[in-house]
Amino acid sequence: MQSKTLQDAEERMKKAVEFVRHELNGIRTGKASPTLLDTVKVEAYGTHVPLQQVGSVSAPEPRLLVIQPWDKSLIKAICKGVNEANLGLNPTDDGAVVRIPIPTLTEERRKDLVKLISRFAEEGRVAIRQVRHDANKDLKHQEDDGSLPADDAKRQTADVQKMTDRYIASIDEMLKKKTAEVMEV
Numbered sequence: 001m002q003s004k005t006l007q008d009a010e011e012r013m014k015k016a017v018e019f020v021r022h023e024l025n026g027i028r029t030g031k032a033s034p035t036l037l038d039t040v041k042v043e044a045y046g047t048h049v050p051l052q053q054v055g056s057v058s059a060p061e062p063r064l065l066v067i068q069p070w071d072k073s074l075i076k077a078i079c080k081g082v083n084e085a086n087l088g089l090n091p092t093d094d095g096a097v098v099r100i101p102i103p104t105l106t107e108e109r110r111k112d113l114v115k116l117i118s119r120f121a122e123e124g125r126v127a128i129r130q131v132r133h134d135a136n137k138d139l140k141h142q143e144d145d146g147s148l149p150a151d152d153a154k155r156q157t158a159d160v161q162k163m164t165d166r167y168i169a170s171i172d173e174m175l176k177k178k179t180a181e182v183m184e185v
Helices: 004-025 072-084 107-144 150-183
Strands: 041-044 047-050 055-061 064-069 098-101
Touching (some): 004 107, 004 150, 041 072, 064 072, 072 098
Antiparallel strands (some): 041 047, 055 064, 064 098
């Protein structure tokens, strides 16, 4: 059975990995991905709502996103929302759907994106190491006040390190995949 300290550490490490995954998904590569539009808000029915609530987003081709609105009267608002999101995309509408061609990336832009991806990955690794530090400090404190036997503290500290290694490897894998995706021409 895992101790409360290990459970908390694992939960926080999962959140750090999830944060990195979310940030990396938001980075535009040369390929069309519906997740590119996750941050887009559309003014509909007097309020700003996420794009996913007013239509479906698909990527029928590698360099094209298509938004199929559920209410055709929102097409102009969807185009405006995509433009206001500052994603560098130019939506066009044909009265039924919104098409968004995805431009190819320049070599310089690819290198900038790789730096950004690396920074997000490093932030995730730092967050995981901070969780390890907090968990180890907590285990040491429990050992010092006598609520945790020394051999249990040693075993749990080793478990925290294994967990840290596992989650950092997960972030490194995401970094490798996203870098390859960005550099692909």
